[in-house]
Amino acid sequence: MAFSLRPDRVFASYREVTPELLHRRGIQLVLCDLDYTLAPKRVKVPDQDVRNWIADLADVGITVMVVSNNRNPARVAAFCEPLGILYEGHAGKPGTGGYCRAMERCGIDAAHTAALGDKLLTDMLAANRAGVWALMVEPLGGPVGPWNHFLHLLQRPFKALRKEK
Numbered sequence: 001m002a003f004s005l006r007p008d009r010v011f012a013s014y015r016e017v018t019p020e021l022l023h024r025r026g027i028q029l030v031l032c033d034l035d036y037t038l039a040p041k042r043v044k045v046p047d048q049d050v051r052n053w054i055a056d057l058a059d060v061g062i063t064v065m066v067v068s069n070n071r072n073p074a075r076v077a078a079f080c081e082p083l084g085i086l087y088e089g090h091a092g093k094p095g096t097g098g099y100c101r102a103m104e105r106c107g108i109d110a111a112h113t114a115a116l117g118d119k120l121l122t123d124m125l126a127a128n129r130a131g132v133w134a135l136m137v138e139p140l141g142g143p144v145g146p147w148n149h150f151l152h153l154l155q156r157p158f159k160a161l162r163k164e165k
C-alpha cells in the first residue's frame, strides 16, 4: 500500500480520458468520482457528454463505476441510475474500501483498473493506496467556494509532479 498524493496523469476533464488511452493501458474498469469529476455538485442528473463518454468506453469493453464520498445516497443514486451504472456511495476515500468493493463487484483487479477524480487527499491518495492507475482531472465547472479554491491551489504542485507527462 503506497502513501502517495502524486497522480499518474492529469487531464483537463474526464472527456480527455479516451477509450484508446485506457485500452492501450489494459484498463477494464474506471472508478469515477462524481462531484466535480463527472458533474459540478449542483448538477443532479448526467448530461449527454457523460452518457456519450460512458457509452464510448462500454463499446470497447470498459466498465465505469461511480465511487463517491458524497454522504447523500439519493444524490449518487439519482445520478447513476439513469446511466445504468453501478456505484458505491459514502465510499470513505482515502480509505480503499470503496475502490476494493467496486473492483470485487466487477471481478476486475487493480492492475486493470483506473481511478478518476479531482481531489488529491481523497481520490488520488485512495487510488495510490489501492494500486490502481491514478488519473486526476481539473474540477468540472471550477472549484466552488473558498475552501475548494484553497484546496485546488494546494494541489497544484502535486499535479506538476505527476508520474507520467
Ligand SMILES: [Mg+2]
Residues within 6 Å of the ligand: 033, 034, 035, 036, 037, 117, 118, 119
Ligand atoms: Mg470530487
